[in-house]
Amino acid sequence: MTTEIHTLVGAYVLDAVDDIERASFERHLRECDSCRLEVDEFRETTAQMAHDTWSVPPPWLRDNVMSEISRTRQAPPVIPEAPAAPPVRGVSRRRWLVSAAAVVVAAAGAGSAVYVVQDQRVRDQRQIAEAARVDQARVRQILAAPDVVLNEQPVSSGGRVTVASSRLHNAGVVLLAADAAPAGRVYQLWTIRGGGDPVNAGVLADGQSADVVVVEGLPGASDVAVSLEPPGGSAQPTSTPVADVKLT
Amino acid sequence: MAERGASRRPEHLAAVPDSGAPPPADAGELLREVARGDEKAFGRLYDLVAPRVYGLIRRVLRDPAQAEEVAQEALVEVWRSAARFDPARGSATSWIFTIAHRRAVDRVRSEQAASERTIRAGVASVDTPYDAVADEVSGRLERQQVRRCLEDLTELQRQAVTLAYYQGHSYPRVAELLGTPLPTVKTRMRDGLIRLRDCMGTGVSA
Numbered sequence: 453m454t455t456e457i458h459t460l461v462g463a464y465v466l467d468a469v470d471d472i473e474r475a476s477f478e479r480h481l482r483e484c485d486s487c488r489l490e491v492d493e494f495r496e497t498t499a500q501m502a503h504d505t506w507s508v509p510p511p512w513l514r515d516n517v518m519s520e521i522s523r524t525r526q527a528p529p530v531i532p533e534a535p536a537a538p539p540v541r542g543v544s545r546r547r548w549l550v551s552a553a554a555v556v557v558a559a560a561g562a563g564s565a566v567y568v569v570q571d572q573r574v575r576d577q578r579q580i581a582e583a584a585r586v587d588q589a590r591v592r593q594i595l596a597a598p599d600v601v602l603n604e605q606p607v608s609s610g611g612r613v614t615v616a617s618s619r620l621h622n623a624g625v626v627l628l629a630a631d632a633a634p635a636g637r638v639y640q641l642w643t644i645r646g647g648g649d650p651v652n653a654g655v656l657a658d659g660q661s662a663d664v665v666v667v668e669g670l671p672g673a674s675d676v677a678v679s680l681e682p683p684g685g686s687a688q689p690t691s692t693p694v695a696d697v698k699l700t
Numbered sequence: 701m702a703e704r705g706a707s708r709r710p711e712h713l714a715a716v717p718d719s720g721a722p723p724p725a726d727a728g729e730l731l732r733e734v735a736r737g738d739e740k741a742f743g744r745l746y747d748l749v750a751p752r753v754y755g756l757i758r759r760v761l762r763d764p765a766q767a768e769e770v771a772q773e774a775l776v777e778v779w780r781s782a783a784r785f786d787p788a789r790g791s792a793t794s795w796i797f798t799i800a801h802r803r804a805v806d807r808v809r810s811e812q813a814a815s816e817r818t819i820r821a822g823v824a825s826v827d828t829p830y831d832a833v834a835d836e837v838s839g840r841l842e843r844q845q846v847r848r849c850l851e852d853l854t855e856l857q858r859q860a861v862t863l864a865y866y867q868g869h870s871y872p873r874v875a876e877l878l879g880t881p882l883p884t885v886k887t888r889m890r891d892g893l894i895r896l897r898d899c900m901g902t903g904v905s906a
């Protein structure tokens with residue numbers, strides 16, 4: 453790893469980075485004590501800057517917030533360990549999805565060499581590392597395509613999903629950065645084409661709320677949707693999607 | 701206003717248990733109670749932080765209606781993830797403002813993405829940090845300190861930090877607005893924050 457990434461600490465605390473840089477920097481924070489300390493200190497500094505913005509909210513905001521929290525379930529204290537193995541269905545796809553998760557770091561473009569995500573779901577680290585190298589190149593290729601089209605949608609439960617799609621490469625990259633899923637639910641990605649049934653494009657692990665997925669053939673699809681499903685995912689969405697990105 | 705408050709809760713009733721204004725609250729303490737699902741504690745936390753959460757979001761978004769919406773999202777997020785607050789990493793207020801700022805920036809970016817091509821970068825769109833929200837009354841001392849410390853920065857540090865924090869711009873955008881190379885902007889953000897930190901005193905909590 454180069455020293456380059458340390459210099460991102462200011463931009464990171466100021467929320468002046470994009471989602472990919474943020475994911476990359478957060479990985480870095482796990483192994484860099486000095487950056488972690490600096491982040492904590494800078495957060496206290498920016499909190500002081502927030503004091504400077506004091507403004508009386510409209511009185512009804514309190515009622516709205518209080519009534520919303522009374523029907524909002526709280527997230528558990530720690531992110532639960534992911535189950536040892538996903539259900540049988542789509543094992544190879546699962547592997548592919550995990551390797552794509554590794555790409556979120558690798559593709560971060562902080563000028564650093566490839567480094568492999570420590571992922572508890574990953575058994576075969578070496579194989580994943582290989583796959584990550586391949587996928588990293590693919591992600592970069594798609595994002596750098598001259599005809600890349602970006603679509604972005606908020607996730608109704610909090611967060612965003614961004615889809616980068618390139619006809620030239622006949623592929624797309626889906627970047628999900630959502631709030632934690634409710635207990636007992638996981639995020640699942642879908643593609644929809646020509647009025648047909650949604651097709652599984654990847655299931656996130658329990659407790660996982662951010663991912664980068666390469667979808668080959670994506671430009672033929674009309675939508676990328678995200679839904680909350682039971683752990684392991686579903687064959688078809690069992691709930692109203694929390695995001696539906698129309699691909700134009 | 702003070703009169704109305706006084707008539708609502710006469711002096712001699714002040715000692716009735718659990719009836720009126722609670723004792724001065726500590727955000728960290730309240731957040732711990734909120735993490736256990738205590739809605740009443742959340743109400744008190746709201747009273748303590750909502751003006752700053754709303755004010756910060758409004759500063760970034762500029763539009764009061766949108767600020768209200770995003771403030772609600774942020775405050776509900778505080779409720780939802782209260783159990784994930786780690787006091788070892790910093791104060792409760794800074795944790796809460798981090799959530800609020802992030803939400804505001806997400807919103808401003810998605811707005812920008814929608815209208816990016818019509819925006820022309822230029823000096824005119826660069827604001828001083830003090831121009832926008834002028835109608836508040838509290839926190840004078842803290843503000844003075846923040847301002848004094850901000851004025852202590854170099855021009856480039858100050859612009860880099862405030863364009864990002866108060867206006868929600870990404871660092872590439874800040875670089876564009878200031879006509880400064882990317883690595884310089886990254887560095888100015890960091891050393892600007894270092895200088896602010898040293899000026900304000902590290903680890904200050906509310």
Ligand SMILES: [Zn+2]
Pocket residue numbers: 457458480484486487488
């Ligand atoms: Zn570091």
